[in-house]
Amino acid sequence: MMIENRGKDKVFNWVILILMGLYAFVTLLPLLHVLANSFSSADAVNRGAVGLWPVEFSLESYARVFREESILRGYMNTLIYTAVGTVLQLVLQFTAAYPLSRRDLKGRNFFSFYFVLTMFINGGLIPTYLVVKALGMLNTRWAMIIPGCVGIYNLIIIRTYITSSIPWELQEAAMIDGCSNVRLFWSIVLPLCKPILAVMTLYAIVGYWNAYFNSLMYMWNDDLYPLQRVLQNILIANDTGNIGGSIGSGEQALLSESLKYVTIVVSSAPILFLYPFFQRFFEKGLMVGGVKG
Amino acid sequence: MSHPQKTDLITSSLPQQAEGTVKRRPSGRRFRNLSLYLLLLPTVVYVFLLHYLPMGGLIIAFKDYNSFQGIFQSPWAGMGGFEHFYSFVTLPNFWAIVRNTLVLSVASIAFNTVLPIILALMINEIRVGWFKKTVQTISYAPYFISVVVVVGMLFSFSDLERGIFNNIIAAFGGTRSNLMESQNLFAFIYVASGLWQGLGWWAIIYVGTLSNVDQNLHEAAVIDGAGRLRRIWCINLPAILPMAIIMFILSIGNMLSVGFEKVYLMQTDSTLAVSEIISTYVYRVSLGSRLPEYSYAAAIGLFNSVINIILLVTANLISRRVSETSLW
Numbered sequence: 141m142m143i144e145n146r147g148k149d150k151v152f153n154w155v156i157l158i159l160m161g162l163y164a165f166v167t168l169l170p171l172l173h174v175l176a177n178s179f180s181s182a183d184a185v186n187r188g189a190v191g192l193w194p195v196e197f198s199l200e201s202y203a204r205v206f207r208e209e210s211i212l213r214g215y216m217n218t219l220i221y222t223a224v225g226t227v228l229q230l231v232l233q234f235t236a237a238y239p240l241s242r243r244d245l246k247g248r249n250f251f252s253f254y255f256v257l258t259m260f261i262n263g264g265l266i267p268t269y270l271v272v273k274a275l276g277m278l279n280t281r282w283a284m285i286i287p288g289c290v291g292i293y294n295l296i297i298i299r300t301y302i303t304s305s306i307p308w309e310l311q312e313a314a315m316i317d318g319c320s321n322v323r324l325f326w327s328i329v330l331p332l333c334k335p336i337l338a339v340m341t342l343y344a345i346v347g348y349w350n351a352y353f354n355s356l357m358y359m360w361n362d363d364l365y366p367l368q369r370v371l372q373n374i375l376i377a378n379d380t381g382n383i384g385g386s387i388g389s390g391e392q393a394l395l396s397e398s399l400k401y402v403t404i405v406v407s408s409a410p411i412l413f414l415y416p417f418f419q420r421f422f423e424k425g426l427m428v429g430g431v432k433g
Numbered sequence: 434m435s436h437p438q439k440t441d442l443i444t445s446s447l448p449q450q451a452e453g454t455v456k457r458r459p460s461g462r463r464f465r466n467l468s469l470y471l472l473l474l475p476t477v478v479y480v481f482l483l484h485y486l487p488m489g490g491l492i493i494a495f496k497d498y499n500s501f502q503g504i505f506q507s508p509w510a511g512m513g514g515f516e517h518f519y520s521f522v523t524l525p526n527f528w529a530i531v532r533n534t535l536v537l538s539v540a541s542i543a544f545n546t547v548l549p550i551i552l553a554l555m556i557n558e559i560r561v562g563w564f565k566k567t568v569q570t571i572s573y574a575p576y577f578i579s580v581v582v583v584v585g586m587l588f589s590f591s592d593l594e595r596g597i598f599n600n601i602i603a604a605f606g607g608t609r610s611n612l613m614e615s616q617n618l619f620a621f622i623y624v625a626s627g628l629w630q631g632l633g634w635w636a637i638i639y640v641g642t643l644s645n646v647d648q649n650l651h652e653a654a655v656i657d658g659a660g661r662l663r664r665i666w667c668i669n670l671p672a673i674l675p676m677a678i679i680m681f682i683l684s685i686g687n688m689l690s691v692g693f694e695k696v697y698l699m700q701t702d703s704t705l706a707v708s709e710i711i712s713t714y715v716y717r718v719s720l721g722s723r724l725p726e727y728s729y730a731a732a733i734g735l736f737n738s739v740i741n742i743i744l745l746v747t748a749n750l751i752s753r754r755v756s757e758t759s760l761w
Contacts, residue, residue: 147626152661156558163552164571166627170586173573173597186596227651236476239469246466253472259684260742264734265715266727270493271486290479302444307615321468351580353694357720370583375585376698400589404582416570423641 167234177401178202186399203404213363213405214370218349221284221366226344232290233340234333238325243308250270257293265357272358283358283387284351284366291347294340301336302329338421349411367407375400494518496734510728517732526709534710536687539694540624547633550673552632553639553667569640572633583626584698588613614703624701638680638707639673646672678758686745689737711737 172192177185190197205211211293211308239245240252263271277283306329309368314324354366359365495514498507510516533598552572557567565599575583590598591612599609612618646669654664659720693712700708711733719730745760753759 152558153560156555157561157564159557160555160564160568164568167571167575170590170629171592172584186591186595188597191597203669217632223694232476232479234474239473242466242469244466245469251477254477255480258484260745261738262484263490264738265712265729266719266731266734267487267490267493268483268719268726270490271483275482281505287483290476290483292480322472325472350577350581352579352581356697364518368579371579371581371585372698376588382553393583396597397589397592400585404585405639408578412574415573415577417572419573422573422637426638 145395149391162429174401174404177398178405182396182397184399185401186396198217200322201396201398202406204398205402205406209365209398210362210365210373211406212371214365214367215407217284217364218367221283221351222345222348225289226341227347228285229289229291229344229347230337230340233295233298234330234337235293235325236290237302238329239381240295240299241302241306250294250323255292255295278358279361280363284348284354284364287354287358288347291343294343296334296342298336302333306332332396338418339424342418342421345414347412371403371407374403403409434499448700491731491735493728494735496728497727498731500727507728511683517729518736521730521733523735526714529603529706530714533707534689534691534732536620536707537623537691537710540620541627541691542681542684542688544624544628545631546677546684547627549632549635550639550670550677552642553636553673554669556636556644557669558665560662569637572636574633575630577633578630580692580694581698582736583630584695587622602740613699614701616704616707619699619704619707627695640675642673642676643669647721675756675758678752678756679760682748682758682760685747685748686741687723688744689740 169192173190174194176194178201179194179197179199180190181198182201184190186196211245236255240248240283241253242248245251262268272278272283272287275286277286311324313329314328319328350368352372355364355366355369359369491574493504493507495506495510496507497510498504502508506543510625512519524530539657555665556565556568559568573597590596593599593609593611595610598612603609612622648666655670689711691710691712693716696708697713697716700713715730715733717739719725720725749760
C-alpha cells in the first residue's frame, strides 16, 4: 500500500521475516520438545534421546495417564471450578460495569473509586485467609471459586468499553421508548459488548483453568484439588506439608519422566486449542484498557 | 484501515453534551435507576467482603493474634503495636530477602518493559499478512500455559542426565550441572522463562497502538526520504512511548510484589539464599508453617503494601514531571 518496493526495503523485509520466523520457532521449541517426549517410549525419554520428533513412537504413557485416578479427579474438579467460576465472574463483572458506565447514575464516581481503590490497597495474604476462613470457605469447593473471582481491572476495562463504543443516544432512545434498565442491559448493551465479552470469557476460563494459588492457601483435601495442584505433585513433587520441603528431588520417581510430559500436554491442550478462536478480540480488549487506566 | 476506528471513538464520545437532557426527566425516572443499583449490589457486596474486610483485618499486624481470642480480643503487640514490624526489619535475613525481591523485580521490569516494545516494532514491520498473524498466534501460546506447568518443564528440561538443557550443554562440550539448584542461574531462569511466556502477550498492546498510527505520517516521511529504520525511530516509537511509560509506572508500583507462585514453585533448598522473597517468606512463616505467626506475616504484608504505594506514587510523580504521562 506504500512505496516500499525499493531494493533497500526488500532487504529490510527479508531480514524482518527471518528474524520473526526465528523468534516464532524458538518460542515453539519447548512445546515441540514436550509433545515429542509425550509420544515417545518411556525408555527413550529416560535416556534423554528425544529432541523435536518422537523416538520409538508410543501411546503407552497416554494410556497410563488416563488411568491415573488423581489426574482424572483433578480434571473433573477443574472443569467444575472453571464452569461455575467463569459464569460467576462474568455475571459479577458485567452487572457492575454496566451501571458504572451510565452517566446518569448518581454516585457513579463514588462506586468507581470504591472499586479502583482495591487495585492499589489490599489486605494481603493473612487477612484474606482469615476472611475466607470466617466465611466458611476453607477446604470447600468455594475456596477455588470465590476468592479472586472479580477482577477490578477487568471491570474497569468493560466499563470503558461500554462508554467508548456504545453511543449514549442509543440507550437514551431506548429509554424514551420505555425500555427498562435491565432490558436495556440485557438486550441492547450486552449484544453490543460481544468483543469484550469474548475477551473476558477467555480470561476467566484461563484464570480458573490455571488456578493454583487458592488451592495451596485454602485447601488440604486431595479430593477437591484442582488439576494444577495435582500437576504440582507430579511435576515438581514438592510436598507442601513440610516447610522448605525438598523440591524436585527424591520423590520424583513416583511417576516416570515420560508421564510428566504427557500430563503437561493433557493439561495444557484444551486452553492452547481454545485461545486462537479468541485471538481477534485480544487486541481490542487490551487496547480499551489502555485508553483509560 | 485505522481511520474508521478513530473516528468511531470521536463520535461516540460526542454525546457527552447531551447530558443535560437526562436530568430533566419526570420524577418517576429516578426510581427506575433503582434497578441499576440492584445490578451493582452483588459486586459491591463481594468487593466489601473479599477486599475491604481483609483491609480491616490488617489490624492484626499490630496485635498478637491467636485464633482462640479472635481478631478483636487478641492482645496488642508490644512496642506500641509495632513489634512485628520491628522484628521483621531487624531479622538477620531481612536485607537478603529484600535484595532477592529487588533483583528479581528489577531484572523482570527492565526486560519486560523494553523487549515487548522491540518485538512489537518488528511485528509491525512484517508486510506479509498471514505470516504476521501466524507469528502473533505462536507468540501468545506460552502465555496460556500455567505457572505450575512452566516450572515443571523447567525442572524436567534441567534434569542432570536426560534434560534437554543439559543435553545441549553437553553437546557443546560443557559440563552437566543441576541448573535448578544453581544460585547463579536462579534469576536468569526466572526472567528468561517469564519472557518466553509473556513477551508476545505484552507486545499486543503496542502492536495495537502501532496499527492506529496515522499512515499519512509515514507517507509524508517517505516523501521526505526517510528510510524504514528512521520512520520506526521517529514515528512508531514515539507513538507507543506513552503507553510504555504507563506500563512501566504500574510495574514499579508492584516492584515488591514479585509473583509468589512461580518463585515458590521454583525454590529448591540450595537456592533459598537467592530465591527467598518477601511473599514466599510471608507464606513460610504463616500458612506454610506448623506454628503459623499470623500477626507477624500480616505485618510483613502491610510493610510490603506501604512501600508499593510509595513507589507507585513516586514513579507517577517523576513521570508526570518528565514526560507529562500520569496514571491519574
